[in-house]
Amino acid sequence: MNAIVKPGAGTEAGAPGEGAKTGGQGAPVHRRVRSVRTAGGLSLRLDLRAVLVGLLLLAVALAAGIALIGSGDYPMTPGEVLGALTGGGNAGQEFIVRELRLPRVLVGLLVGASFGIAGAVFQTVTRNPLGSPDVLGFAQGSSVGALVVIVFFQGGTFAVAAGAVVGGVATGVAFFLLAWKRGIQGYRFVLVGIGGSAMLYAVVLYLLTKANIVEATRATTWMNGSLNGRDWDQVWPLAAVCAVLIPLALFYGRPLRMLEMGDDAAYALGVRVDRVRVIALLAAVLLVAAATAAAGPIAFVALTAPQLARRLTRSPGPNLLPSAFMGAVLLVTADWAAQRLFGADQLPVGVLTGVLGGGYLLWLLTVERRSGRI
Template sequence: MQDERVVVRHGLLRTRRWSLRYDVRALLVCVTLAVLAACAMVFAIGTGTYELSPPEVVRTLAGDGPPGAEFIVIDLRLPRALVAVLVGFGMGMAGAVFQSLTRNPLGSPDITGFGNGASAGALVAIILFDGGDAQTAIGAVCGGFATAVAVYLLAWKRGVHGYRLVLVGIGASAVLGSATSYLYVRADIGKAAQAATWMIGSLNARDWGEVRIAALGLVLLVPVVLVCARRLTMLEMGDDTAGALGVPPERTRLLLLCAGTGLTAMAVAAAGPIPFVAMAAPQLARRVTRAPGPNVLPAAWMGALLVSAADLATQRVTGSALLPVGVVTGVAGGAYLAWLLRAERKADRV
């Protein structure tokens, strides 16, 4: 039997049979973001009328908490915190995929209509069919993929160019917004109010059903994105260069488009369309890692941190968990866009 020695060097993990190259700074960023997201999750679980310190939360999760804390932590608060992490992770990764495919920072699913398609499909299930968690998830997936197919076909002209995909997606987003308004008009007042709260992006009353929905999307689709991450980097160089390096551009683009749409749809099904996370997470991750390429894993962990921190802020600042987390991400996203525009103007790029 041959000696299967593992050699670890700066940015390279190699054995006799295979090798893996990685960016050390990006790896450290991922670990740091994951730790920060876990800390935000622990603080969020401890926040509420029944206040718990971080050590008490950790002990309760380990099965040795204060009397009566297990029901509050495990059954009431942990599902909400897990949904925040899982949804943020999926949205961040989907945003990195779409922005890389379109080679445009505005090419995130909530701008190009893919998120709106998932939202419209979920609203059809909620308002017209009075669907539960499973029906809402199916509606979101169907709506997201139907929108993806329509946008892809309308943007096709001897291939799909990034700018065409963004422009067609913005048009599709406007049409879907009108369809959503029509669904509100058709609904009774109770369902319309429920749908309006859900459409802002909310983690209120999340349970283990939503955790399973978000986790299922990640388990099925994250490996697809990670396997194709190198191809995604080559696609950023242009279709001709990618084809010369052995990467089929349209087939790879279609596969990643499906994976990103699926991640978006499952995230929307679990928590609603939380705004700006998919757009901001990849840009912030790229600034932190200072690495070229899509940065799919750093963007995913950045998204998890953003949603977890926003959930913590809704509870700490307002003193209530009833405020939809989408309100916080929307305000923060608007401030981030204003800061980014000011920085671009100072640099004379706009």
């Protein structure tokens, strides 16, 4: 792996051509990197630790999904859940699992993965561990779009989701234009996002004052972020968006890693810096908008998932797949914990992730301040 230094984010670097890197305290941390040659002659270098961590996170996400399917007013064992999924359960179990609970879990997995990848892209492009879509105002943009539909048009579920997508995409386009000056620079994008977030939050509060009691209750419930009542109508559109945008983001994983060395080094290596930034950010914005439309603005998953994935893999670069799996783990596990602690459908998952993510944000700010980065 080539040496990569990520300014301001505490990224550890590895020596070129060696399976080692330097840890945060200057001590060498040896890494096992294996070269793999495909049948077509393409040579790939795999970080074994990152691969193993990704597979472990995927297994944990699936296990958490099975546990979540088995939770509720009619509890089921993992064996019964698997039996119902494979056609080995009775008619009642198969209806509960396939029609009532499986869509909720699939939405949770897809939303968590979308937020995880989007957060990794944003943090890589901005070179800032706080560069998250929910911190930079994209969730607020989707909230404005959804609330406009709820307050002024009394739209249904599909209309609210469409409004959230339009609001998120419009926010992304506006932020791109405001931050553009001979390309998009990370610090400008962060400043525009923070300012825009404050303005959009003010718009959200204004819309709530214009709503009647029924509309305000519905809007507040949506803004908390929840997986309650999710069905196949939310699964299929989100799955289609993820099937297109996640491979697109992964395709730009290597150029994004080169961007961490700085624009000049990336240009020297043949990376079209502005093109990579725009396409990667566009994919991330669309993923955030689609995920928010499906489950509401669930806070802090996009912020914490990439950071936790990076600390587990100890690998430089955006770590897109581990971040996606970590996002899925965080969201599904939080939803399961909310059901176990407060009962089914009593606590929206967005409230729990907001509390836990806020604590993580305070810890991250403390770490960054002690290291002298902020």
